[in-house]
Each structure stands twice: as C-alpha cells, then as structure tokens.
Amino acid sequence: QSAHEKAMKDELEWVRKGAKARQSKSKARLQRFEELQSQEFQKRSETNEIYIPAGPRLGDNVIEFKNVSKGYGDRVLIDNLSFAMPKGAIVG
Structure with a gap:
C-alpha cells in the first residue's frame, strides 16, 4: 500500500509540473496516473474517506x-x- 501511495505521490508531482502531453512517454505516464487515481478513488469510496491533496x-x-x-x-x-x-x- 505504501508503494502505491508513493507512486501516486510521484505521479501527481510530475503531472503538476506540467507534462507535455504530445510525447508518447508522457501520454503513457498520464494514463498510468489516471489509473492510479481511479484505484485510489475507488479505495476511498469504499472507506468513505475524503482526500485533500497538499497544496504547493x-x-x-x-x-x-x-x-x-x-x-x-x-x-x-x-x-x-x-x-x-x-x-x-x-x-x-
């Protein structure tokens, strides 16, 4: 679970830096972030938790x-x- 959280944190940081969506690696990375995010959302929905990300x-x-x-x-x-x-x- 902590590996999942670390991956989610790393990908969120990368997304916030403003990735260029035209590059194929960037597209794949954005897709992976969206998958991680949906898994995280699904897990929070099951436990009724609200996630508030840290601001910059x-x-x-x-x-x-x-x-x-x-x-x-x-x-x-x-x-x-x-x-x-x-x-x-x-x-x-």
Missing part, C-alpha cells in the same frame, strides 16, 4: 500581519501589530 509551497512565511489592531468596544487590545511567522516557527 508558496513561500517561507506561514503567516504575516501588518498594522493589525484589535479591540472590544472602547478597549484597545492590540494596536498597530506587525510580524511574520516563518515556516518551522514554534508558537507558545
């Missing part, structure tokens, strides 16, 4: 605040807060 990495910052203020009524709790949290940062 978009940068080094996980979250960034600029000039954030927060308060309740007339009470100001945070005023003009700015910070960036890099990936791997520990909060708490």
